[in-house]
Amino acid sequence: MTRRVIFPLILFAVMVLSGVALELLPHQLLMGTYMIVPHWLFVILIYIAIFYDRNDTYYAVLYALIFGLLFDIVYTGVLGVYMFSYALVIYIVRGLKKMLQGNFYVLLMLSAFGIAIADISIYAIFTVIGFTDMPIEVYLLNRLIPTILMNLLFLVLIYPFIIKPMRKWGTELT
């Protein structure tokens, strides 16, 4: 019972906090040339995909669809962008996971890869609908790389707190 409720609760809290958190960061970060997008929701989803999901369950993809849509409603007003990007990439990560073992380095590698693909997908969609006209080389340097690094930092920071309960819940799932 608790397992059913706890992931939606964590994901909801992370989604809410990622909006409030930008107030905490020094404002020079927002004004400067670098654009850092907190994909914290996505990081939690990766944890779920790698350490919780079995080969026949699709919890991470399902949560990606639901909370991606909520993220779109609350923060961007354009429905489907985060929903599609997150769900697609989590689905790909879930596929790659089957070939690799679920340890820390695999997590790090898959996350870097996943955040990159997800953010590029968001960039592509926003470019097509005209929300941004950032040239690709500026995007890669000023947004993609800082975003990947900052989100990996978040991933490493929460690792000690999240890994044990996640593994435990994962083994309970049969």
Place this chain on the structure above:
Amino acid sequence: MNFFRSKKLFVILIGFIVLVVLIGYSLNSRGHLNFAEKIVSDAVGWVQNIAQAPVTFVTDIASNVSDFKTTYEENQVLREQLSQQKSMVYDLQKLEDENEELRSIIDMTETARDYEPIYATVIARSPEQWVDQVTINRGESDGVQENMVVRTAEGMIGKVLRTSKGTSTVQLLTGFDEFNRVSATVLREDDSDIFGMIEGFDEETEMLLFRIIEESEADIEEGDTVYSSELGGEFPAGITIGEVKEVVADQYGLTRIAMVEPAADLFDIRNVIVVNRSIDQPEDEEEGDDES
């Protein structure tokens, strides 16, 4: 195996179609939230309201410390300014009285300059920095409507884009484009004001782009202050937008664009005022005239 491969492809294709439909839907109904979206916004806004309290507490302490450092210098500057203002207060008072008297003679009580303020606090900023939106903790039930101007004490910061019951989303000036424009003006004596539109933000220089539509005899100069204008029909007049820093020709050389430095800090926003233009829209005004 082959069958499963094609099934996966099929699912992804359907997902793509859903994506296109959803984007098309949300771009068409821009500004109007549907029922479900409003519920979600309210629920998230409610939680953000709670989460934001400790965050504000911490950041306030940090900013208080940095405030202490600059207090002395600021005090000196403000003293100087205060002595200059004193003489202006007297003039202003006289002019205001006179203005009121004259207005009462011609039976005109409301102007486009009047507005009713709704005070609000920023509870979240969109993590996606391309959309430049913040969420405030006042919504429809407090009288906030779409397209109202949002300002801080320093000047305009944006306008209300979407509303739900208890929260609303504000489009910041930095995210303005051809679809989100503000009519603005530079005041000149002798009725030769300069009119134009704020229609964009230059990321590199961090300046607003003020496209000059109607040019008067007087040329726009560096240091001129740009105000909102009532001609857009939605906003009250006289809200400070920013200061002209540079005037350049646009890409076709037909009109000129003034680079305007925003008066308000668009990145450090905490307390805002939603401005409700108290004068009725033009249609209502005419009806009122007929009755009287």
